[in-house]
Amino acid sequence: MLSFVFAESALELVPREICGHPAVASDASRRGMKAGEMLLDRSFHHTAMAKLLDSEKRGRPDLVHAAMLSVTATPFYLEGRVRLFVHTYPGTVIEVAEKTRIPKSYLRFRGLMEKALVEEPTGGLLRVRKARFPELVKTIEPGRVFGLTVRGRLEGIPEFAANVVAMKDPCVVVGGFPHGHFSAEVEKTMDELVRIDSRPMEAHVVAARVVYEIEKATKGFND
Numbered sequence: 001m002l003s004f005v006f007a008e009s010a011l012e013l014v015p016r017e018i019c020g021h022p023a024v025a026s027d028a029s030r031r032g033m034k035a036g037e038m039l040l041d042r043s044f045h046h047t048a049m050a051k052l053l054d055s056e057k058r059g060r061p062d063l064v065h066a067a068m069l070s071v072t073a074t075p076f077y078l079e080g081r082v083r084l085f086v087h088t089y090p091g092t093v094i095e096v097a098e099k100t101r102i103p104k105s106y107l108r109f110r111g112l113m114e115k116a117l118v119e120e121p122t123g124g125l126l127r128v129r130k131a132r133f134p135e136l137v138k139t140i141e142p143g144r145v146f147g148l149t150v151r152g153r154l155e156g157i158p159e160f161a162a163n164v165v166a167m168k169d170p171c172v173v174v175g176g177f178p179h180g181h182f183s184a185e186v187e188k189t190m191d192e193l194v195r196i197d198s199r200p201m202e203a204h205v206v207a208a209r210v211v212y213e214i215e216k217a218t219k220g221f222n223d
Ligand SMILES: C[S@@+](CC[C@H](N)C(=O)[O-])C[C@H]1O[C@@H](n2cnc3c(N)ncnc32)[C@H](O)[C@@H]1O
Pocket: 147, 148, 149, 150, 151, 173, 174, 175, 176, 177, 178, 179, 180, 181, 182, 194, 195, 196, 197, 198, 199, 200, 201, 202, 203, 206
């Protein structure tokens, strides 16, 4: 079974250190919510985010939404052939139950994720736990971990997909962040770093292309 991970994803609740910032407080009052129970979102909290560590990698839940949809809308995923995990920047893992459909509406997605990150359910469609990336990989027990990054060795997507399906229980990792690179901790957990195009692309484009090629390669491998 293929495990697909979005790593260090830009999806998290507003961190405590900026809950009192005016940009966050006014958004919380507008939404009638506690600041620390809302998703950090650069569209609303830009000025408050300036002081955050790795600010450029964080606060883009819209991008994580698009990335998750690009996997969960594929026939391969809907056939139950992909396990999907979202590892977040602060070290929370959201495991999506097999064949779960993610809301296409961003507002519904935001509500779902806020509830999941606050309540941290251990069962149901979204299972949430605290785990750093190496711990997550240990629990997945993959045959090989393929990290996709512009810092990797250039390989065509069909060749990459053929290598993935040749492995038992492969794990493919895409960064769920808008800018920057994998942290050293995440990078050193990968067995292989691969670049699938000379051009940098958005996470949702990479994910959709890779899942499709893996689906095609799986058919070729089994025939
Ligand atoms: C928007 S990019 C992050 C920005 C980063 N500078 C980059 O391109 O690696 C999101 C993720 O898409 C994947 N990605 C983007 N372009 C890629 C490429 N040409 N080859 C492999 N992975 C790519 C990586 O996993 C990356 O972390």
